[in-house]
Amino acid sequence: xxxxxxxxxxxxxxxxxxxxxxxxxxxxxxxxxxxxxxxxxxxxxxxxxxxxxxxxxxxxxxxxxxxxxxxxxxxxxxxxxxxxxxxxxxxxxxxxxxxxxxxxxxxxxxxxxxxxxxxxxxxxxxxxxxxxxxxxxxxxxxxxxxxxxxxxxxxxxxxxxxxxxxxxxxxxxxxxxxxxxxxxxxxxxxxxxxxxxxxxxxxxxxxxxxxxxxxxxxxxxxxxxxxxxxxxxxxxxxxxxxxxxxxxxxxxxxxxxxxxxxxxxxxxxxxxxxxxxxxxxxxxxxxxxxxxxxxxxxxxxxxxxxxxxxxxxxxxxxxxxxxxxxxxxxxxxxxxxxxxxxxxxxxxxxxxxxxxxxxxxxxxxxxxxxxxxxxxxxxxxxxxxxxxxxxxxxxxxxxxxxxxxxxxxxxxxxxxxxxxxxxxxxxxxxxxxxxxxxxxxxxxxxxxxxxxxxxxxxxxxxxxxxxxxxxxxxxxxxxxxxxxxxxxxxxxxxxxxxxxxxxxxxxxxxxxxxxxxxxxxxxxxxxxxxxxxxxxxxxxxxxxxxxxxxxxxxxxxxxxxxxxxxxxxxxxxxxxxxxxxxxxxxxxxxxxxxxxxxxxxxxxxxxxxxxxxxxxxxxxxxxxxxxxxxxxxxxxxxxxxxxxxxxxxxxxxxxxxxxxxxxxxxxxxxxxxxxxxxxxxxxxxxxxxxxxxxxxxxxxxxxxxxxxxxxxxx
Amino acid sequence: xxxxxxxxxxxxxxxxxxxxxxxxxxxxxxxxxxxxxxxxxxxxxxxxxxxxxxxxxxxxxxxxxxxxxxxxxxxxxxxxxxxxxxxxxx
Numbered sequence: 016x017x018x019x020x021x022x023x024x025x026x027x028x029x030x031x032x033x034x035x036x037x038x039x040x041x042x043x044x045x046x047x048x049x050x051x052x053x054x055x056x057x058x059x060x061x062x063x064x065x066x067x068x069x070x071x072x073x074x075x076x077x078x079x080x081x082x083x084x085x086x087x088x089x090x091x092x093x094x095x096x097x098x099x100x101x102x103x104x105x106x107x108x109x110x111x112x113x114x115x116x117x118x119x120x121x122x123x124x125x126x127x128x129x130x131x132x133x134x135x136x137x138x139x140x141x142x143x144x145x146x147x148x149x150x151x152x153x154x155x156x157x158x159x160x161x162x163x164x165x166x167x168x169x170x171x172x173x174x175x176x177x178x179x180x181x182x183x184x185x186x187x188x189x190x191x192x193x194x195x196x197x198x199x200x201x202x203x204x205x206x207x208x209x210x211x212x213x214x215x216x217x218x219x220x221x222x223x224x225x226x227x228x229x230x231x232x233x234x235x236x237x238x239x240x241x242x243x244x245x246x247x248x249x250x251x252x253x254x255x256x257x258x259x260x261x262x263x264x265x266x267x268x269x270x271x272x273x274x275x276x277x278x279x280x281x282x283x284x285x286x287x288x289x290x291x292x293x294x295x296x297x298x299x300x301x302x303x304x305x306x307x308x309x310x311x312x313x314x315x316x317x318x319x320x321x322x323x324x325x326x327x328x329x330x331x332x333x334x335x336x337x338x339x340x341x342x343x344x345x346x347x348x349x350x351x352x353x354x355x356x357x358x359x360x361x362x363x364x365x366x367x368x369x370x371x372x373x374x375x376x377x378x379x380x381x382x383x384x385x386x387x388x389x390x391x392x393x394x395x396x397x398x399x400x401x402x403x404x405x406x407x408x409x410x411x412x413x414x415x416x417x418x419x420x421x422x423x424x425x426x427x428x429x430x431x432x433x434x435x436x437x438x439x440x441x442x443x444x445x446x447x448x449x450x451x452x453x454x455x456x457x458x459x460x461x462x463x464x465x466x467x468x469x470x471x472x473x474x475x476x477x478x479x480x481x482x483x484x485x486x487x488x489x490x491x492x493x494x495x496x497x498x499x500x501x502x503x504x505x506x507x508x509x510x511x512x513x514x515x516x517x518x519x520x521x522x523x524x525x526x527x528x529x530x531x532x533x534x535x536x537x538x539x540x541x542x543x544x545x546x547x548x549x550x551x552x553x554x555x556x557x558x559x560x561x562x563x564x565x566x567x568x569x570x571x572x573x574x575x576x577x578x579x580x581x582x583x584x585x586x587x588x589x590x591x592x593x594x595x596x597x598x599x600x601x602x603x604x605x606x607x608x609x610x611x612x613x614x615x616x617x618x619x620x621x622x623x624x625x626x627x628x629x630x631x632x633x634x635x636x637x638x639x640x641x642x643x644x645x646x647x648x649x650x651x652x653x654x655x656x657x658x659x660x661x662x663x664x665x666x667x668x669x670x671x672x673x674x675x676x677x678x679x680x681x682x683x684x685x686x687x688x689x690x691x692x693x694x695x696x697x698x699x700x701x702x703x704x705x706x707x708x709x710x711x712x713x714x715x716x717x718x719x720x721x722x723x724x725x726x727x728x729x
Numbered sequence: 730x731x732x733x734x735x736x737x738x739x740x741x742x743x744x745x746x747x748x749x750x751x752x753x754x755x756x757x758x759x760x761x762x763x764x765x766x767x768x769x770x771x772x773x774x775x776x777x778x779x780x781x782x783x784x785x786x787x788x789x790x791x792x793x794x795x796x797x798x799x800x801x802x803x804x805x806x807x808x809x810x811x812x813x814x815x816x817x818x819x
Contacts, residue, residue: 085773089766120799121775266772270780286800294785297802301786301795396804400790403806511774512795512802 025073027188030099032129033113034122035082035433036389036513038141041171042113043079044525046181053533055697056095061435063095070181078107082433084121086128091435100132108188110134111180114166116154117142117286117514123273124266126162127199135187135194138166139180144173145516146285151176154280161279163221164196172519193222199272201256208252215245228253293389293514300393301512310397313390314416317381321374321420328373336366355554356547364546367626368539371423371687375534376527378417378424382431383526385413387518391431392510399508405490406497408432408508411441418448419482422688423538426695427530434508440496442695443705446688447485447492449680452628456679457481459631459646463655464672477673484680488712533694541690549625549686552596565589580639588639596621610678610717611671611725613660620678627684670724674717682713745810750784750794757781760814768812775799781818 031046033039043051047066054063061081068075080096088094099105112129114122129136140158143151151168159166167183169176187194197205209224219227219235226232227239227249239245300306340358347354385391395409402411410432418425425445432438457478466474565586572585591597600618607617615637622633631651635644638654645651658666667675683689689702696702742759750756758780763769775798776782782798793806805813 084770087766087769087773089770118799118801121801124773124775266769267777267779270775270777290797290800290802293802294797297785297795301788303787303789306786307789396788396793396795399804399806400788400792403792508793508806510793510804512804514802 024069027073027075027109027184028107029075029077029109029111029184030107030134031077031079031111031113032096032100032125033082034084034115034118034125034511036511037082037113037115037118037122038171039082039113040079041519041522042111042139042141042169043077044522045169045171045174045177046075046077051529053529056099061092061095062430068181070185073185075181075184077111083125085125090433092433100129100134106132106134108135109184109194110136111139111184112136113139113141114158115142116140116146116149116151116282117289119277119280119282119286120270120273123276124269126164127269127272128264130164130196130198133195135191136164136196137180137183137187138162138164139176140166140168141171143168144170145514146282146289149282149285154282157280158276161276162196162199163202165194172521193225197225204252204255208248211248212239212245215242217245228256289514293512296515297393297512300390301396306393306397310394314394317385318416318420321377321381321417324377325373325420329370332366332369332373336362336369352554352557356550359554360547360550361543363550364543367546367687368535368542371421371534372531374421375424375427376531378420378428379527379530380523382413382428383523384518386431387516387522389513389515392512395510396512399510403508405493407437407440407493409510411437414441414445415448418445418450421450421452422446422448422685423534423691426688426691427534429695436497436501437508439501439696439701440493442692443496443701444489444493446683446685446692446705446709447489447681449482449485450685452626452685453481453679455631455646456627457676459634459651459655460667460672460676462646463652464667464669468669477676481676481680484677484716488681488716492708492712534691537694538687538690541693542687545686545690546625549596553591553594553622555595556593557590561590561593562586581641584636584639584641587636587641591618591622591633591636607714607717609722610674610714611668611721612675612717613666615658616666616671616675620682620684623679623684625684625686627679627682630679630684668725669729670721673724673729674721677720678713678717680713681709681716683709742814743816745794745805745813745815746807747811748815752784752786755781755783755818756815757818758813759816762812764812767809771805771809771813774803775801776803776813 031039031043043064043066046068050068051064051066054065055061056063064079066077066079068077078099080099081092083093083096086097086100088097100107100110110129110132112126114126126138138155138158140151140155143149143154151170155166155168165183165187167176167180169180171177205221205224205228208228209219209221212219212224217235217239223232223235227235230236236249239249300309340362343362344354344358347357382391385394391410391413394412397409398412399409402408411429413431414425414429416425417428422445425448426442429438429441429445432441461474461477465477566582568589569582569585592601597618600621601614603621604612604614604617607613607620612620619630619634619637622637623630631646632642632644634655635648635651636642638651638658640648640650640654655667656665660666683706689706692702692705693699748756758776758778760778761768761772761776763772780798782796785795785797785802787794788804791807793804794810795802795804797803
């Protein structure tokens with residue numbers, strides 16, 4: 016409850032409630048600006064967004080509840096919103112209900128359900144600026160008269176009405192129980208009693224009548240005692256009020272009331288005219304043929320520009336971090352382990368976080384525009400059939416397609432899916448999409464083993480097939496997750512297609528900023544910590560004596576004429592081989608024999624677990640060529656082709672090279688992905704699940720492919 | 730669950746899933762069965778008895794459909810549409 020104290024700020028807890036697409040989030044942004052905090056509702060992956068607003072000696076603490084259509088929740092998000100209102104412990108001091116003027120009847124439906132919650136309420140009438148010829152302030156007055164609830168007209172992106180709304184919130188908070196809205200029936204009973212009293216010469220306000228009916232207005236009650244029929248009218252009204260507790264709550268009855276209020280608000284033809292423009296656009300954009308054509312072109316444009324814009328920025332970040340590493344490396348030259356920790360652990364780790372930012376920011380720029388204009392819902396409508404049969408819905412399209420570039424922004428973009436279950440399923444299969452970091456591995460092995468033998472045609476096909484392996488395997492996984500693993504029936508996919516609007520650039524900017532911040536703060540710290548751990552696993556144990564003995568070993572080989580390459584590369588390879596990770600690689604190697612991998616391939620797989628971007632360079636280190644090898648390096652290709660098992664048979668054949676690629680295609684070798692899944696699902700359970708299921712799948716698939724191809728003689 | 734036989738009158742009802750709708754024509758909802766959360770949600774979105782609506786578009790692959798009702802655009806999967814019975818308006 017609101018509390019006053021001379022030193023302390025008076026705090027008022029406000030819940031922002033509204034239909035999805037009602038302009039609720041824009042209003043929230045206008046009210047709170049950049050003071051937003053993102054958390055989670057307890058026990059669910061639903062994001063809780065709250066913010067603050069100072070008003071003199073008072074502070075509004077505003078929760079932006081997930082959008083709801085009714086108080087009958089069908090998904091975890093809706094349940095979080097409904098619980099926040101129904102639970103007396105979390106119930107707000109003031110409920111601000113956002114009413115979208117362009118969808119008045121449907122918004123009034125929920126209002127009809129909210130009134131009996133007995134929470135002091137203010138209505139914020141939005142979208143009147145999109146209705147031609149409608150005066151928002153006048154419409155708000157009519158809505159206030161019709162519902163008996165204080166109403167303010169707001170145009171969030173112009174900041175108009177925001178101060179009025181804040182003042183009204185304080186007013187209603189101060190009034191407390193007096194500001195609890197009346198149900199339509201209660202309102203009618205009180206109105207008729209007020210009229211009845213007025214006819215008898217008692218000019219009293221509705222508020223006075225209200226306190227009279229509650230038995231709190233003794234002054235008025237005493238003066239009425241002299242007129243028995245008036246006293247009887249009051250008693251009748253009281254008993255009528257009791258009867259309204261069991262009011263009809265069927266949807267049809269609620270809509271009857273909604274229709275009546277909408278008529279009284281008299282927006283006339285404006286809403287129809289506005290939806291006419293949307294209808295004209297939709298005639299093309301949701302058309303079964305042209306809609307699809309435009310969709311494909313649009314998505315091509317989005318992802319093409321994502322790629323072209325992000326690549327130079329990512330290269331810049333990589334370059335900067337490398338330069339930074341080199342510049343500070345001198346400072347620590349006297350203490351090799353500290354030098355390596357700072358350069359290869361910390362700086363590389365920070366780089367591993369920052370490198371994702373361009374893609375995240377650019378993808379959320381496009382998503383904010385697609386959402387803000389209303390196109391996202393159309394895209395989901397067009398794509399729904401493709402996803403519904405495996406338990407997902409059309410909204411999974413953007414996250415899964417983004418994951419082809421990188422699973423990090425892809426998983427983060429799963430928030431375009433309002434329902435928790437499909438969002439979780441989408442997040443869990445997103446890392447299966449073949450991200451761009453897998454490409455170098457494909458190019459290396461295809462270039463070394465497929466192209467020379469079968470020509471560019473088959474090489475192209477192999478590259479294409481590798482990009483589909485993950486998608487094809489993801490389908491049964493999605494089915495299993497949605498049908499078996501996640502309990503409860505899936506929430507209805509009944510999608511509202513909001514009216515088209517111009518994007519609000521400020522909101523686009525805020526979306527990009529908050530997403531980037533959330534990633535750096537919550538996922539970034541995990542990624543950084545993991546990269547230091549992985550660094551240690553690759554670095555230790557290490558001693559001067561060890562290095563000296565490897566150098567002697569190299570010298571001996573040189574004498575025998577068997578030395579290959581540089582001494583430094585040889586020493587590095589031996590150090591990795593004997594590091595903690597290398598030892599694990601040796602130990603685990605027998606497990607990977609059925610897939611055709613020896614300890615070297617196994618160690619390179621292990622070294623690529625933090626980030627598969629490391630796969631090619633760690634192969635370079637392990638094959639004594641140094642860490643600066645890339646997928647096109649002829650030395651590395653030659654080394655891979657000439658590598659043999661101890662018995663002299665070639666290590667890598669078409670079979671084992673394909674098994675290697677399939678392993679990389681399916682395995683979750685990306686700690687950033689796991690960190691982001693932890694952040695988005697608010698639990699370590701799901702990243703662990705993804706890590707285990709993908710690693711097991713990758714292993715099984717690699718073994719099956721290797722055995723199959725060897726059996727057919729490749 | 731109680732077995733319920735359809736009466737003759739109900740046999741004549743056409744569901745939204747099986748009807749062939751024409752664009753630019755108005756239809757009326759004559760009945761909607763709240764069989765589960767999905768159909769309840771449809772009612773909450775305004776698909777109640779007596780409400781009129783228009784077909785806007787059908788998605789590629791034939792499902793879902795996009796209808797206009799009470800000034801909003803809503804898309805309905807056929808799985809839910811089979812519980813919405815409709816008639817053409819004159």
